[in-house]
Amino acid sequence: MEALTLLHWTFDILLGLGLLWLGWRVLTSPDLFNAIVLFVAFGLLMALAWVRLDAPDIALAEAAIGAGLTGALLLAAFAKLRTVEKNHDIAGQLEKGKLENRSFQWWPATFLLVVAAGLGHTVLSLPHYATGLSAEVSANLKSSGVSNPVTAVLLNFRGYDTLLEMVVLLLALLGVWSISGSALPREAAPGPILDTLSRLLTPVLILVAAYLLWVGAHAPGGAFQAGAVLGAAGVLLLLSGWRLSSHLAGLPLRIILVAGPVAFVAMAVFTMLTGGQFLEYPRAEAGTLILFLETAATLSIGTTLAALFLGERPKNKREYP
Amino acid sequence: MGALLSEISWGVVLILLPLAGGIACFLFPRAAKVLGLVSVFAVLLSVSGLGWNIKVNGIYRHAIGGWNAPLGIDLYADGLSLLMLAATALVGFGISVYSADYFEREDAARFWPIWLLLLAALNALFLSADVFNLYVTLELMGLAAVALAALAGGRDALGGAMRYLLASLLGSLAYLFGVALLYHGFGSMDIAMLAVRVEASPAVWAALGLMSVGLLLKTALFPLHFWLPPAHASAPAPVSALLSALVVKGSFYILLRLWLEIFGPLGGGVDTLFGLLGTGAILWGSLQALRQTRLKLLVAYSTVAQIGYFFISFPLAASAGVTAWSAAAYLVLSHALAKAAMFLATGNVLRFGGHDRIADLDRVVQRLPLTACAFALAGVSIMGLPPSGGFVGKWLLLQAALTQDRWDLVSVIILGGVLAAGYVFKVIGHAFTLADISHESREVPAKMEWAALLLAFGAILLGFLASPVLSLVGIGVPFGVSEVSP
Numbered sequence: 157m158e159a160l161t162l163l164h165w166t167f168d169i170l171l172g173l174g175l176l177w178l179g180w181r182v183l184t185s186p187d188l189f190n191a192i193v194l195f196v197a198f199g200l201l202m203a204l205a206w207v208r209l210d211a212p213d214i215a216l217a218e219a220a221i222g223a224g225l226t227g228a229l230l231l232a233a234f235a236k237l238r239t240v241e242k243n244h245d246i247a248g249q250l251e252k253g254k255l256e257n258r259s260f261q262w263w264p265a266t267f268l269l270v271v272a273a274g275l276g277h278t279v280l281s282l283p284h285y286a287t288g289l290s291a292e293v294s295a296n297l298k299s300s301g302v303s304n305p306v307t308a309v310l311l312n313f314r315g316y317d318t319l320l321e322m323v324v325l326l327l328a329l330l331g332v333w334s335i336s337g338s339a340l341p342r343e344a345a346p347g348p349i350l351d352t353l354s355r356l357l358t359p360v361l362i363l364v365a366a367y368l369l370w371v372g373a374h375a376p377g378g379a380f381q382a383g384a385v386l387g388a389a390g391v392l393l394l395l396s397g398w399r400l401s402s403h404l405a406g407l408p409l410r411i412i413l414v415a416g417p418v419a420f421v422a423m424a425v426f427t428m429l430t431g432g433q434f435l436e437y438p439r440a441e442a443g444t445l446i447l448f449l450e451t452a453a454t455l456s457i458g459t460t461l462a463a464l465f466l467g468e469r470p471k472n473k474r475e476y477p
Numbered sequence: 478m479g480a481l482l483s484e485i486s487w488g489v490v491l492i493l494l495p496l497a498g499g500i501a502c503f504l505f506p507r508a509a510k511v512l513g514l515v516s517v518f519a520v521l522l523s524v525s526g527l528g529w530n531i532k533v534n535g536i537y538r539h540a541i542g543g544w545n546a547p548l549g550i551d552l553y554a555d556g557l558s559l560l561m562l563a564a565t566a567l568v569g570f571g572i573s574v575y576s577a578d579y580f581e582r583e584d585a586a587r588f589w590p591i592w593l594l595l596l597a598a599l600n601a602l603f604l605s606a607d608v609f610n611l612y613v614t615l616e617l618m619g620l621a622a623v624a625l626a627a628l629a630g631g632r633d634a635l636g637g638a639m640r641y642l643l644a645s646l647l648g649s650l651a652y653l654f655g656v657a658l659l660y661h662g663f664g665s666m667d668i669a670m671l672a673v674r675v676e677a678s679p680a681v682w683a684a685l686g687l688m689s690v691g692l693l694l695k696t697a698l699f700p701l702h703f704w705l706p707p708a709h710a711s712a713p714a715p716v717s718a719l720l721s722a723l724v725v726k727g728s729f730y731i732l733l734r735l736w737l738e739i740f741g742p743l744g745g746g747v748d749t750l751f752g753l754l755g756t757g758a759i760l761w762g763s764l765q766a767l768r769q770t771r772l773k774l775l776v777a778y779s780t781v782a783q784i785g786y787f788f789i790s791f792p793l794a795a796s797a798g799v800t801a802w803s804a805a806a807y808l809v810l811s812h813a814l815a816k817a818a819m820f821l822a823t824g825n826v827l828r829f830g831g832h833d834r835i836a837d838l839d840r841v842v843q844r845l846p847l848t849a850c851a852f853a854l855a856g857v858s859i860m861g862l863p864p865s866g867g868f869v870g871k872w873l874l875l876q877a878a879l880t881q882d883r884w885d886l887v888s889v890i891i892l893g894g895v896l897a898a899g900y901v902f903k904v905i906g907h908a909f910t911l912a913d914i915s916h917e918s919r920e921v922p923a924k925m926e927w928a929a930l931l932l933a934f935g936a937i938l939l940g941f942l943a944s945p946v947l948s949l950v951g952i953g954v955p956f957g958v959s960e961v962s963p
Binding site: 275277281286292314333334407410411432435436 | 503543552587624
């Protein structure tokens with residue numbers, strides 16, 4: 157037992173130090189590509205830290221979204237920056253910016269240290285263990301329709317927050333589409349390895365997403381994790397040169413993108429029309445309704461993440477000549 | 478009819494309606510303009526429904542999902558929420574009418590979904606009674622605002638939007654940190670429950686600091702206003718109007734709500750600090766506005782200055798609560814109307830002449846009389862001349878300051894008005910005179926001129942509506958009970 161505790165301590169200390177070191181390296185790395193790779197590593201370590209804190213749901217989300225998809229988005233942005241640099245020859249200017257950034261500035265550093273010390277003191281002054289609302293959650297878990305407390309909070313007790321979060325994701329995509337220019341021609345044929353890999357992996361990823369969605373009702377998992385895995389499948393397909401056919405790039409794509417928010421809005425209207433409160437599921441059917449909402453949300457999240465990776469609005473000549 | 482009106486839960490309608498409208502605009506871009514206008518008009522009607530409901534039944538409360546706080550989220554609306562919702566719907570409708578002619582084809586397809594989702598976010602924000610839910614609405618609002626600010630494209634707009642995005646995210650994260658501290662310390666995220674449970678402790682002070690800094694950053698109070706002028710000045714005119722008139726008010730409303738319910742009783746000199754920063758904002762913003770050579774930047778810096786007035790209320794509220802808070806509420810409402818009118822008028826000038834250099838305005842009065850009139854009327858309210866909403870707000874503020882012998886604040890309020898007169902007359906002066914260079918001009922649709930004029934006229938009209946508006950705001954006693962009545 158003693159040895160095990162010691163092992164845990166050693167592991168946690170190494171993990172903490174590793175996180176700090178990686179964070180510092182990400183911020184100070186002069187090379188953008190290096191910084192992105194380090195950031196992905198940081199995300200994976202962070203996921204481990206969540207596991208150690210007994211928060212497997214957050215760990216899954218951190219690994220899939222924080223490390224995986226954010227990393228992919230950053231790499232996509234990096235690739236685009238390089239084409240811009242080539243076209244406009246602003247590499248020299250970027251170089252200058254880098255040098256300026258690296259010079260150490262005393263005032264911000266002192267200020268940040270003071271803030272960090274104050275916040276550190278505050279966090280240490282907090283009671284070590286706060287029950288929060290966990291007692292209330294477990295008391296009401298039975299009538300929520302699912303047995304995983306995280307899913308119960310996200311889809312039932314605070315389903316309204318999740319509805320708004322779905323809209324946040326949609327808005328992010330709208331924002332990206334409204335400023336992205338015309339699609340860059342990227343018709344590089346994939347190598348044989350990438351091609352085979354994506355053929356093998358895509359079905360597996362879709363299956364994993366479906367499993368995560370299903371298992372979310374009673375164990376760590378759920379719409380956001382499943383959506384992230386689905387998004388990863390989309391990214392893989394996009395990387396191997398696959399593009400949505402132009403018949404589907406218009407309204408059909410948009411319908412899938414808004415399926416999650418629309419399902420929530422429809423559910424809200426349904427619950428209010430049947431005499432309940434806003435998003436008050438009938439107790440007997442709560443589990444089924446939650447699964448329905450989560451399925452729609454997973455499709456939207458996955459598609460939105462893949463669309464964010466692509467960046468440009470898929471071309472549809474009929475709508476925007 | 479009455480029974481039907483009170484049976485519908487208007488608060489939920491106010492959130493779902495623009496949400497559904499925004500999604501519909503996204504799905505059917507060709508019909509975006511019509512769908513958008515219809516949705517905004519329906520929101521305006523729903524706000525009247527909610528107002529009627531609140532007037533008859535008192536405070537509106539709705540337990541989402543049938544769980545009550547603290548487990549679930551409650552919607553809540555009193556007079557203050559109603560005022561913000563009404564301001565949003567009114568100004569939003571005016572700007573929508575303007576935008577229907579401003580944005581064409583592809584631009585319209587981009588603008589309408591984002592604007593309707595922004596409207597949903599604002600309504601959700603003003604109806605929320607939960608600090609975490611407020612964070613989500615804040616994030617939604619910020620993201621929509623940034624997307625709108627970037628709509629113009631090009632170097633300036635993208636740079637400004639990027640700065641706006643970073644400031645906005647930093648603000649949200651600081652706020653979220655505060656939420657985490659409050660939840661850990663007191664086991665609830667419902668504002669009313671926190672109000673009962675919170676007591677002075679390091680965690681509460683840290684939460685106050687983090688949430689205040691985050692929200693001040695988003696409200697662009699001096700010296701955290703650095704992101705506002707570039708973002709507001711480089712956006713398309715209706716977007717600048719939305720950002721200046723409504724979006725900065727969203728974060729201010731959260732700060733005001735938290736202060737009234739949770740942090741105010743803690744004391745500790747934070748109100749004095751807010752007053753000082755407000756003073757700084759009034760002086761710095763006005764002086765910067767006077768220095769500008771471009772009209773849009775002038776109007777943007779005027780926003781920086783006017784935000785300062787909202788914060789003058791904090792130090793005055795300690796012993797003249799109702800008067801000072803009523804002043805702030807009135808200033809928020811009249812600034813929303815007047816500033817929207819000013820930005821829309823500026824948009825007309827920009828479209829007409831193709832530029833917004835103040836020195837080359839070249840007899841705008843003769844060529845765009847309605848626009849010039851809108852600008853001047855809005856200017857009257859911004860300066861605080863009678864009769865206007867701005868006058869009522871500043872008068873209440875002066876009253877609160879005079880009863881406490883705060884001559885320092887009295888002089889700041891008056892000086893701010895004089896400086897505002899300086900920058901407004903600078904513009905009007907150039908609008909009357911012949912410029913050295915004459916230029917090509919482009920037709921401005923009548924609807925765009927009338928939208929600006931009617932909003933400005935609303936700001937003036939508020940000068941006559943002080944007592945009904947203030948009695949409406951008083952429903953549910955959002956400002957507490959106080960000894961002085963206006």
